[in-house]
Amino acid sequence: MNENIRILKPFFRGLPIIIFTVVISILGAKKYLNYVTPMYESTAKLKLADVQEGVPSTNLFKDFDVFASANKIATEIEVLKSSLLIGKTLDELPFNKEIYRKGSVRSVELFRNSPILIDGTFNSEKALDKRYGLDIISNKEFVFYYPDSEKGMNGYFGKPFLINGGIILIHLNELFIKSKKDLKVIDSYEFEFLSRQKLMDKINKNLDIVSVDKDVPVIRINLKSNVPEKAALFVNKLAEVYVKDYIESKFRAADTTVDFLKKEINSSNKKLSSSENNIQNFKDKEHIINIPQETETDLRKIAQLKIEKVNLKMSLDAIKDLNKYIANAKGSYLDLAPNFEAFTDLLSTEMVKNMKSLQAEKKDLLLTYTPENEKVKVIDAKLKDLTDYQIESIKNTENNLQTKYSELSNEIKESEKAFIGLPEKEKKLTILNRDFNLYEKNYNFLNEKRIDAEIAKSAKIAFHKVISPAEISATPVSPIRSIIIIVAAIMGMFGSIVLIYIVHFAKAKVNDIYTIEKNSSIPVAIATPYIKVATHIEDHFLKEALQMELKGFVQDKGIITISSYDNTREHLFHSKNLIEAFCAQGRKVLVVDTTGEFLNQIDHNNYINFSDSKYLSAIQSVFKNEIEQKMTNHELCIIHNQAINRGRLALLFMSLASQNFVVLDSRKTAEKTIIAIELLLEEYHLPNMSFILNKSGYNPSIFSCAKNIYRKYLNK
Template identity: 70%
Template structure:
């Protein structure tokens, strides 16, 4: 804790300097703020269209990338930063002319509050980017001058003035002048027509376009300007031109797409018509109505014919077998038992019944008659006629079935000829139909897209929108008065503290006991505080005399030498007051003065002056013998020595001393002198050396010291007079 306080002592001393420096710094900062040009910032927030949400995500725009694209936010930022878009915004703003009211220290730009209108037409760009001077002398006349020129050209308001590379027309802004009653028109002004390149450079320097967040499609457009109206106007106009440019690009793309789609639809229509004609021609040529239905009908017909053919074939085979059976047993026909399942004619059935009846009648007759009987023969004749007829009927049936079978075979063969070349027909027809479907699908798609494109062309809207338009800033963003004043005060504080410690360490005074103990092995006998009141001097030195006695420094007839390094008056205060303290204690003290400064301060009977130059020739032995002779009747001898720096008799008396007290003034003695004294002690073997710290703990305010110096200087001036 004590160490911290010791380190802070220089700061306590220089506290007035700290306060003064901080005050000057704040005043300088305020003065600077009065002359620095403030910068204002305006911000507009622009929300980008999101193709995944809202109207842009509808089917109207999904298939055509030209209308809505998922551009990255960084891409849109680069579009906003593009020279093309900035130029479009600038072209609609009155930024090409800057008018300034010129002051002694600061020129202020006049934007909407200029008392004059200035117009210019130029033949060359050399007239641009130059700061022309304008001095208004009255409400009728003015003086124009070129940059860095003292020549003035007189002009009249409302009349063109020809200048190098062009003409200018300056007129009074009557509306503005009438709106301001106390407006000062007569003054010095400057104006400059900016080229497009310089204007772009000024805008780009102070323009900042950043996303609110990498995942949020919202862009923040910022601009700093010394005119707040300019900043607000530009960022709003840039956002507006971005949306306008987006709409124009969308309309242009939609218009181009509509034209393209119309051309494509015409081509697709022609191809579709050709495909339809090809299908019709092929169908007419091949007599094709519906291949699938015709094929199914023909297949059904052939199937039916084959079924009929199969049935007839079965009957024909049965008849053939019957015919063969009858032919093999025709001699005994009545004994045959043929299967007439395939021969189911009703007439045949009746004939068989009649034949069986005649056969039964014959058997009945044979019971009565012989085979040769006329009745029997008649029955045999009837049977023979029926049998012959039956056999012939079977043969005719076989022939009839055979004819039917052959006809069905021919019909089937003819029907099957229809399928010859059918795969090729289907293949060609499928190709023609496929081409037709392709052209039809393409035609329908193009028509659908044309409708969508025409809708997009008609809807002149943008899905980007300004969600927070910029407003004219009321307070500047730079310089920030509060921060600059605080920083100036802090820098003043830091600078003053640094200066205080630099001076403190550069002066390198003794300051305190710690400095002595750090640099030397010589002990401190006692420390004398800074005594403000004279009545306290006596008590303090009596206390120090007691301390010396307790430390064993005051022996019978001891020789105490009081010295200092730089000047003898640095230890005069201690020499005089120690003598008085010893006398007050009842000691008889011999005072030896090597400087002459104690004369008239000590009783003459106890005072010896060695300040005369004749004593410079004395040797150590001479002084020692003389002092020993004089000290016999005294308790103590105190020598007020010369300064060690003078080094005439100072080291000699210190060598004779019983105790050496070297006074170090905390405010005057340099720290390096401690080491010098340490070296002198070792070199000259000075006995019993002690340090006395004067003004211990004294940390005077700088103002106090300045006051003392002023009094000292004033006293000298009075003395000289």
């Protein structure tokens, strides 16, 4: 805490300077604000069309704005910043000339508040971007000045005036003059016609176009100008031109697209018709109605025929086996037991039944008659007829089945011929159909886009809109008076603080006990404060004399040397008052004066004067012997020493002392003096050295120092 207070002492001491500097800084800032040209800012907010959300996302408005796209906001910002769009905006605004009322310190642009109107035509760009002077001397006459020219040319209002590179026409703004009763017309003016490049640079310098948020399609257009009306006019006009340009661009794009689509539709229609004819010719040539259906029908027919063929084959194989079985019997037909599964017609079944009946009857007859009997022979004849008929029937059935099988095989072969070359036909037809579908889709797509483009062409609307038009600003954005005044005050305060501490550390005085203890191991015996009232001096030094005795610095028959480093006046105050204090205690004090400053002030019985020049060549023993002789009748000896840095005998007297005191003045003694005394102590082994800090804790105000300096030099 003490360390913080010690650091803040220069601050508190220099507080008047800080306050004075802050006040001067504030006054200077206010003076600056009176002459600086203020800048005004106007802002317009523009909402971009978003085809993904909101009204434009509906189907109807999508058709109206078919060429709108969800471009990035950054792209639209760059469009707004483009020289093309800014140039279109400037073409609609009267910003190409500037008229100023000339003042002693600064000129003020008048814009629409000008009592004069100036028009000009130029045949050379050299006449542009120059600040011409104009002095109105009457309601009819003026004086024209070229830049940096003191010689003027007289002209008259309403008459063309020839200048280098063009002609200008100046006349009074009668309507404005009549509306302002106290308007001062006769005055000094300046005017300038701006080239397109300079005007663009001036706008781009103060134009700022940013998005409100990266995810919000709203753009903020800002412009700063020394004329508030100019800023509002420009940002509003730029937003308006942007929307108009968007509509015009959309119309041009739609119109161009409609023309292009019509040409493409005609071309696509021809290709589509050609493709239809190719398909028709190919189907007529190949007798194709519907390949998938025809192929499916033929495949079903062949499959059915193959099934019939398989069934017939099974029946044929069975009848062949039956016929072969009967043939192998060699006339023993009736002894066979054939499988008639392949021969199952009703007639054969009845014949077999009859044959079995006749066989049974024959067996019955053979029980009665012989085989030669007529009845038996009749039965045998019947059996033979039936058997022969059956065998022949089986053969005929086999032949019939074989014929059907052959015909069925031929029919299957004929049906399969329909698939010969079918993949190639399908391939060609697929190619033709693919071309047709491609041309048809292209034709339909182009017609849809043509309709969309015609809708977009006829719908001259845009969903970009100004949601917050700019207004004329009444308060300048720069300079901001409060901020400039505050900053000036802060800079003045910090500047003065830095200067105070620079001076403080550059002076590097002892200041306080902490500085002594930081730089030296020599102890501080006593610290004497700055005593303003003279009557308090005696009481204070009596206390210090007592403290010195209690601390062991004062001994019986002791020799105390009081010194300072640069000037004896720095320790004279302590020498004088300590001598008086010790005497007041009742001590017999011997005063040894090495400077002559106590001459005729002390009784000669208690005084030794070594300031005479004869002592400059004396040795230590001379001084020591004389002091010892005098000390026989005294209790204490105090040597008022020379300045250590200047006196030739200062170190000698310090070597004679039993206690050495070096006085340091907190306001005058340099910090490096402490180190110098420390080095002397180590080099000469001076006995019992201590410091006395004079004016301890004294931190005079700047006014006090200034007052003292003034008195010092005034007295001189």
